[in-house]
Amino acid sequence: VQLQASGGGLVQAGGSLRLSCAASGRAFSTSAMGWFRQAPGKEREFVVAISRGSGTSTVYADSVKGRFTISRDNAKNTVYLQMNSLKPEDTAVYYCASSRASAQAMGAMRNIDYWGKGTLVTVSS
Numbered sequence: 816v817q818l819q820a821s822g823g824g825l826v827q828a829g830g831s832l833r834l835s836c837a838a839s840g841r842a843f844s845t846s847a848m849g850w851f852r853q854a855p856g857k858e859r860e861f862v863v864a865i866s867r868g869s870g871t872s873t874v875y876a877d878s879v880k881g882r883f884t885i886s887r888d889n890a891k892n893t894v895y896l897q898m899n900s901l902k903p904e905d906t907a908v909y910y911c912a913s914s915r916a917s918a919q920a921m922g923a924m925r926n927i928d929y930w931g932k933g934t935l936v937t938v939s940s
Contacts, residue, residue, distance in 0.1 A: 816840040818931030820911045825937045826901055834896040836911030836931055844868060846928070847914045848887055848894040849921040852907035853933070859910070864921035865894065874918050879905075901938045908933035 822834040836848070849864030863885045866872035870887045884897040894911060910933045916926040 816842060816846075816913060816929045818911050818913060818929055820909065820931045820934040822896075823909060823934030823936045825939065828901060828903055828938055828940050830901050830938070831897070831899045832901065832936060834898070834909055834911075834934060834936075836894045836896075838892045838894070838913065840892075843892040843913075844889040845915075847916060847918045847921055848885075849874075849912050849914070849918070849927075850885065850894075850896050850909055851912060851924070852905075852909045852936075854904075854907040857907075859924065861922045861924075862909070863896065864914075864918040866918040872918050874922065898936070901936075903938045903940045906936060906938045908935050 817839040820836045847867050850862040853859040864874045865885045882900045887894045911931040912927045913929045914921050920926045
């Protein structure tokens with residue numbers, strides 16, 4: 816499985832961006848998908864996850880609840896992260912990830928099966 820993230824860029828505080836993660840392989844619909852981020856000088860942290868299949872279950876980090884929305888399109892093998900009301904502290908490299916575990920379990924990096932290359936999001940104040 817290969818994951819390719821895109822959509823990062825520079826945006827002003829209060830603005831929006833939408834990240835995409837395209838997955839290769841047939842296992843997409845049977846995998847939970849998620850996003851992590853890593854800010855300069857900090858450890859990688861969990862952002863959000865969506866369950867396999869129709870994605871009826873989602874899990875969000877407290878820091879992004881109400882501002883970020885994850886969704887998936889199994890026909891396109893793609894997961895999206897809509898980020899609104901961006902803050903300078905959202906600045907980070909964002910990584911998509913897939914897991915055979917549940918969306919809830921994706922909060923622990925040991926449960927991640929595949930990582931994509933990151934895409935940089937920079938939020939200016």
